[in-house]
Amino acid sequence: MTRSNTFEQLGVIGRGLTGTVYRARMRDGTLVAHKVLDEDKRRDRMVFGYFTNEKVVLQRIRDHRRHPHIVEYVADNFVKPPFWLATRLVDGVSLSTILNAQTLAFTIGKPQHPSLVVRVITDIADALDYLHTGVPEYSPIVHRDVKPDNILVGKDGRAVLIDFSIATHPYYGLTDEKVMGTLGYMAPEQLIGQEQPASDQFALAMVALQMLTGRRVRPSGATAWRKQIEEWQSTNYADIRQWLGKRTHTANIVCKALSVDPQQRFPSCKQFADSLRAALEQDGEKVSEKIRLKLPEPSSTPAQLPARSSWIAVGLIVAMAILLLAFAISSNLGTQTITAQDMPTSTLVPSNQFTGRVGTSIVPTSAPTSTIAPSQPVSTLAPVLPQSTLVPSGMGFVKMRQREPLRAGPSTETRILLWMPEGARAERTGREQQQGSFTWYEIRYNDQVGWCRSIFCISN
Numbered sequence: 001m002t003r004s005n006t007f008e009q010l011g012v013i014g015r016g017l018t019g020t021v022y023r024a025r026m027r028d029g030t031l032v033a034h035k036v037l038d039e040d041k042r043r044d045r046m047v048f049g050y051f052t053n054e055k056v057v058l059q060r061i062r063d064h065r066r067h068p069h070i071v072e073y074v075a076d077n078f079v080k081p082p083f084w085l086a087t088r089l090v091d092g093v094s095l096s097t098i099l100n101a102q103t104l105a106f107t108i109g110k111p112q113h114p115s116l117v118v119r120v121i122t123d124i125a126d127a128l129d130y131l132h133t134g135v136p137e138y139s140p141i142v143h144r145d146v147k148p149d150n151i152l153v154g155k156d157g158r159a160v161l162i163d164f165s166i167a168t169h170p171y172y173g174l175t176d177e178k179v180m181g182t183l184g185y186m187a188p189e190q191l192i193g194q195e196q197p198a199s200d201q202f203a204l205a206m207v208a209l210q211m212l213t214g215r216r217v218r219p220s221g222a223t224a225w226r227k228q229i230e231e232w233q234s235t236n237y238a239d240i241r242q243w244l245g246k247r248t249h250t251a252n253i254v255c256k257a258l259s260v261d262p263q264q265r266f267p268s269c270k271q272f273a274d275s276l277r278a279a280l281e282q283d284g285e286k287v288s289e290k291i292r293l294k295l296p297e298p299s300s301t302p303a304q305l306p307a308r309s310s311w312i313a314v315g316l317i318v319a320m321a322i323l324l325l326a327f328a329i330s331s332n333l334g335t336q337t338i339t340a341q342d343m344p345t346s347t348l349v350p351s352n353q354f355t356g357r358v359g360t361s362i363v364p365t366s367a368p369t370s371t372i373a374p375s376q377p378v379s380t381l382a383p384v385l386p387q388s389t390l391v392p393s394g395m396g397f398v399k400m401r402q403r404e405p406l407r408a409g410p411s412t413e414t415r416i417l418l419w420m421p422e423g424a425r426a427e428r429t430g431r432e433q434q435q436g437s438f439t440w441y442e443i444r445y446n447d448q449v450g451w452c453r454s455i456f457c458i459s460n
Contacts, residue, residue: 006026018038024086034085036083057164058073064134071088073086090162092160094149095152098295113291115157121211123158124151126270126273131143144168144190145165173412179193183222202257202262205254229258233260241255249282405452406445424445429442
């Protein structure tokens with residue numbers, strides 16, 4: 001356990017695409033999941049974009065209405081590295097852990113009690129409908145990655161939706177990423193970059209199917225997944241009906257939510273959840289029993305030693321290593337090669353080579369420990385930026401390193417005026433604003449005045 005000016009670190013929850021997630025306690029006692037952007041990812045346009053996108057979406061949701069089934073934004077720091085995002089810690093584990101299918105190579109897991117299935121699906125459906133229609137200006141927000149890994153479940157069965165890195169909305173600014181999500185849960189229209197609110201319903205139906213049967217479909221690639229969906233359609237979902245056995249009413253509901261045509265699915269996720277509950281009751285299942293889960297303890301992983309003791313610890317380790325090496329040589333021992341344990345990771349894959357999940361995925365690790373928290377001020381509002389600075393006129397031009405939005409203000413939360421192609425040149429007006437490790441430039445492009453980031457528009 002390590003204390004800092006802002007956080008008391010309690011261990012590492014996991015590591016994902018954008019960085020490390022810590023279990024931490026803030027100065028006011030609030031327990032949070034503290035996600036820190038890795039230093040080597042700060043200049044990666046896609047990764048940094050996902051990281052900031054999650055912050056923007058969650059903060060907007062929190063500011064409008066705190067939803068009981070959506071992970072709650074607490075604070076962030078995007079002013080000075082290290083950049084981080086803190087969300088309220090959920091007392092529970094991922095649904096994939098409950099299903100015992102998080103890292104298994106086979107496709108048969110543990111079917112869940114219908115009462116738990118109904119509770120989880122109802123909670124997540126309520127969260128999704130709120131995203132699709134309930135957030136002023138930002139709806140429809142399409143999550144795009146509904147799956148057991150991104151659903152946390154408490155001891156009473158209450159479910160919370162997490163990981164909004166790749167969620168789309170009217171202000172979403174990332175491009176060149178037509179295929180986003182997780183194969184085995186993605187709707188067919190999502191495979192061609194045409195996701196819509198009904199796409200989340202398709203994914204939720206796949207989660208329901210996995211909970212009811214223990215079966216998870218693991219396609220080898222996007223083409224295989226598309227063919228599987230087409231086969232289900234052409235056979236009236238024979239495999240799925242067989243998996244569900246005598247629960248014929250339930251099968252009809254699940255298959256409707258898995259329709260290839262989004263218009264043939266339910267009008268809302270709530271209607272799907274309500275219909276699923278009614279169908280299970282028609283099939284003789286008990287769906288109202290009290291839920292009490294015995295959950296495993298949260299895991300953590302070794303991290304950095306506290307700074308004051310690190311040199312002593314390092315010295316002891318080095319001394320022990322020298323002694324062991326000397327003993328090994330004198331005893332003519334054979335040579336051993338020790339390799340670090342392989343860590344599952346998430347990878348960004350070009351749309352024409354997509355084979356699986358793209359985005360942030362937290363991989364639980366093991367062994368309790370502590371680490372040093374970045375001692376940055378807590379921001380509970382939008383990033384606090386310094387006032388714009390007027391620099392000498394005649395600063396020349398900037399050139400776009402890649403396709404970049406021209407924004408109405410010096411923030412990724414402001415409106416996109418237009419898109420500037422890679423290689424485009426724009427004239428600087430002489431105003432700029434510092435934000436952490438980069439600068440916002442006010443520029444004039446195609447008779448429009450707006451702002452761009454120095455990391456993507458180079459001054460020349």
